[in-house]
Amino acid sequence: xxxxxxxxxxxxxxxxxxxxxxxxxxxxRAFADAIGDDNSLYQGDDPIAPPTFATCFRDGEFTILxxxxxxxxxxxxxxxxxxxxxxxxxxxxxxxxxRIASLKSKxxxxxxMDFLTTEVQITANDELVCVARxxxxxxx
Amino acid sequence: xxxxxxxxxxxxxELPKLVKPAITTTQLVKYAGASGDFNPIHYDKDxxxxxxxxxxxxxxxxxxxxxxxxxxDWAWPDHELVKLSTRFRAITVPGDEITCxxxxxxxxxxxxxxxxxxxxxxxxxxxxxxxxGSATIAxx
Numbered sequence: 001x002x003x004x005x006x007x008x009x010x011x012x013x014x015x016x017x018x019x020x021x022x023x024x025x026x027x028x029r030a031f032a033d034a035i036g037d038d039n040s041l042y043q044g045d046d047p048i049a050p051p052t053f054a055t056c057f058r059d060g061e062f063t064i065l066x067x068x069x070x071x072x073x074x075x076x077x078x079x080x081x082x083x084x085x086x087x088x089x090x091x092x093x094x095x096x097x098x099r100i101a102s103l104k105s106k107x108x109x110x111x112x113m114d115f116l117t118t119e120v121q122i123t124a125n126d127e128l129v130c131v132a133r134x135x136x137x138x139x140x
Numbered sequence: 141x142x143x144x145x146x147x148x149x150x151x152x153x154e155l156p157k158l159v160k161p162a163i164t165t166t167q168l169v170k171y172a173g174a175s176g177d178f179n180p181i182h183y184d185k186d187x188x189x190x191x192x193x194x195x196x197x198x199x200x201x202x203x204x205x206x207x208x209x210x211x212x213d214w215a216w217p218d219h220e221l222v223k224l225s226t227r228f229r230a231i232t233v234p235g236d237e238i239t240c241x242x243x244x245x246x247x248x249x250x251x252x253x254x255x256x257x258x259x260x261x262x263x264x265x266x267x268x269x270x271x272x273g274s275a276t277i278a279x280x
Contacts, residue, residue, distance in 0.1 A: 027174070030170075030173070030174040031174040031175065033170065033174070034167065034170040034171040034173070034174040034175070034202075035171065035174075035202060035205035035206070035209065036160060036161065036167070037205070037209045037212075039209070039212060039213070039216070041212075041216060041217055050205065050208055050209070050212065051208040051211070051212060051221055051224050052201055052204050052205045052208045052224075055175050055176075055177065055201045055204075056174075056175055056176050058175075058176065058177065059176070072179050072180075072181065073181070073187070073190060073191035073192075074191075076200075076228070077199075077200035077201070077228055078227065078228060079225065079226065079227045079228065080200070080201065080204055080225065080226050080228075081223070081224070081225035081226075082223065082224050082225070083222070083223050084220075084221055084222060084223065084224070
């Protein structure tokens with residue numbers, strides 16, 4: 001019997017409740033400032049958001065990690081992917097729908113690792129804005 | 141300002157490189173606040189050490205923000221960012237100076253769009269590759 005406390009593969013495909021995120025100008029500015037990007041597109045009265053601003057709506061991913069009882073000390077962000085359908089801008093009320101997209105176990109030098117991919121569909125008024133896919137590596 | 145001309149683009153065309161100032165712990169705290177990623181591994185040294193690290197580490201997504209800036213400095217606002225992905229290769233810590241470089245790997249037309257794929261590398265001052273990425277841009 002394996003003593004592995006890996007994640008049950010049955011969770012793949014599981015959807016989690018949608019949540020909304022309202023995009024504010026000040027948050028875009030704070031984000032651009034934190035990443036040290038002084039592009040004028042992120043300033044002024046009519047800004048757009050930097051491409052990785054979509055990380056601000058990652059709550060669903062943390063909900064999933066919590067639901068799966070993942071210890072944050074055993075987790076590393078492995079890969080992130082965004083598909084963009086249009087830029088994100090202030091006033092957008094985004095609906096984010098998270099799901100577990102895939103789960104793979106791999107033997108590594110450091111023991112068994114689970115690679116968990118979550119996908120969040122981000123829409124505004126039923127129009128697709130962005131799809132975010134995140135893969136984390138979890139040590140058993 | 142966009143420097144892209146479809147006719148002049150070819151495989152191997154290099155993007156202007158992006159050299160970021162050294163990451164500071166203050167920046168990680170600002171990034172945690174702006175992004176909403178409050179994993180203590182990024183600002184709490186004791187927590188980071190319990191996780192087996194020497195100290196706090198930068199958010200992978202901060203590195204991806206630099207990867208994004210390399211691409212948007214080149215392509216925005218005239219051209220459309222279709223896809224951005226990043227694979228995190230090595231830990232980044234306060235004090236690291238990250239440089240991003242990119243070059244065109246493919247130029248093609250699909251569904252009436254003129255597209256280029258770009259391969260990106262983020263390196264620290266020692267020359268270690270901390271992340272690799274790719275982007276797809278629709279050229280106007």
